[in-house]
Amino acid sequence: MPLEAMIRKLKVSNELDQHDINEIRALPIQMRRLDADAVIVRERDRPEQCCLVSEGFLIRAKMTDRGKRQILSIHVPGDIPDLQSLHLHVMDHDLRTLSESVVGLISHEALRKLTRSRPTVAAALWKESLIDSAVFREWIVNLGVRPAQQRLAHFLLELRQRLTAIGRYCDETFTLPMTQLDLADALGMTAIHVNRVIQASRAEGLFEFRRNEVHLKDLKRLSELSGFDPVYLHQRADL
Amino acid sequence: MPLEAMIRKLKVSNELDQHDINEIRALPIQMRRLDADAVIVRERDRPEQCCLVSEGFLIRAKMTDRGKRQILSIHVPGDIPDLQSLHLHVMDHDLRTLSESVVGLISHEALRKLTRSRPTVAAALWKESLIDSAVFREWIVNLGVRPAQQRLAHFLLELRQRLTAIGRYCDETFTLPMTQLDLADALGMTAIHVNRVIQASRAEGLFEFRRNEVHLKDLKRLSELSGFDPVYLHQRADL
């Protein structure tokens, strides 16, 4: 049922009619279970299909010539993290699993056929990639101007918002299968510093982060601190 | 002739047939001259048209609640920096001129009509927005992992590459109407530090930057230093 997750996700920002939905449901999809930390596509690959997340967490990341890694985004069920490969034929970054995951592979051919036959779906997918872009912009702001603690808080609040939209956030708690080193590579800091920021935040009663579980304890102060404003996620107002 | 610049730009990454090109040429466009540092659209606006750059430089930027500014991207003739507004109705950032500029405004309505009648053009525009996204990703890497001097060098080399594609780079020299403060806001550092990095780079014979003119003196060392690799710009191989 990963296509259901995709439909649900698309509906977060798009209007689709029954016909569109039926055509999406009819997409040929090849399910695949993947271990944690498995490579899905690598920089410079030329994939022939897109990857729809069904279960688990994925990241996109880029390595520099100096051997440093920058995590570019984190992906949750319903996302199609390599949708861009439909038009950009060479990958400019890696796509990997964070945790054990289930993904559905959909061939570019099938997707292209769908976008030709259903312009509304094409527009919805285009829009998804534009939201993806908006998330990158906010990530730039996060790295560029926010100090470490605010940066982490903002990251967590974004994730909270996105997980809420797919019904995977409740009791102010969610799963986040990232090590402190992963967080460091996402937030442009060192693991040691991430650790110190986590401890400081814990001491201040902002949130707990233990064994891949995040528990947000003071949403109000977290959003003041981080300046998180969900406008850039372009979700429908009624969510 | 700003539509010619757009066509030229689209051709950098796309194949368009004569019919497509004719339809693009037929787009109704309203030309406008703008002063330096003029606002085109602001965060939270809901624009009804897109802005095609004809002459000059534009930036996209976001302000935080703390009053800090992060520049997200820089735009040159041929770009449509707010193409995303076609599908994302609320602006999540500002678009302003850097220098005195000429832009062409094209209504969303006309663009939507064009994308419906010419699927190839729709795909080309989608692809442009995906390249935009790829540029954001590299910007994230720049902010996240590269130290100040490499960061600036990378920024300049990207600009060089993009200006070359539109024929505005020659003799290893190009116009860059940014103050050191603008550079600072783009690169996530302070103007003072930008100044020191520029001076150091000048002393090392890497480049000169005076009165809005950049002169690259040692391309080889600049690219080694910055690790610049143009793959992410997704330009056609034959450029």
Next chain:
DNA sequence: CGGTGGTTTGATCAAAATCAAGTGAGGTGG
């Protein structure tokens, strides 16, 4: 001329990186 915006310099400070050891929990094999 004096203002103004941009650049430059120097001195000091703070945030985060780096270096160097730990601890501690879970998993494996003897």
Next chain:
DNA sequence: CCACCTCACTTGATTTTGATCAAACCACCG
């Protein structure tokens, strides 16, 4: 069942990078 291994996390000491503060300087412009 326990020794031990590994990976993640934690702590402390030290250094570096870049930020902040303060004050010129300089060129262009009205």
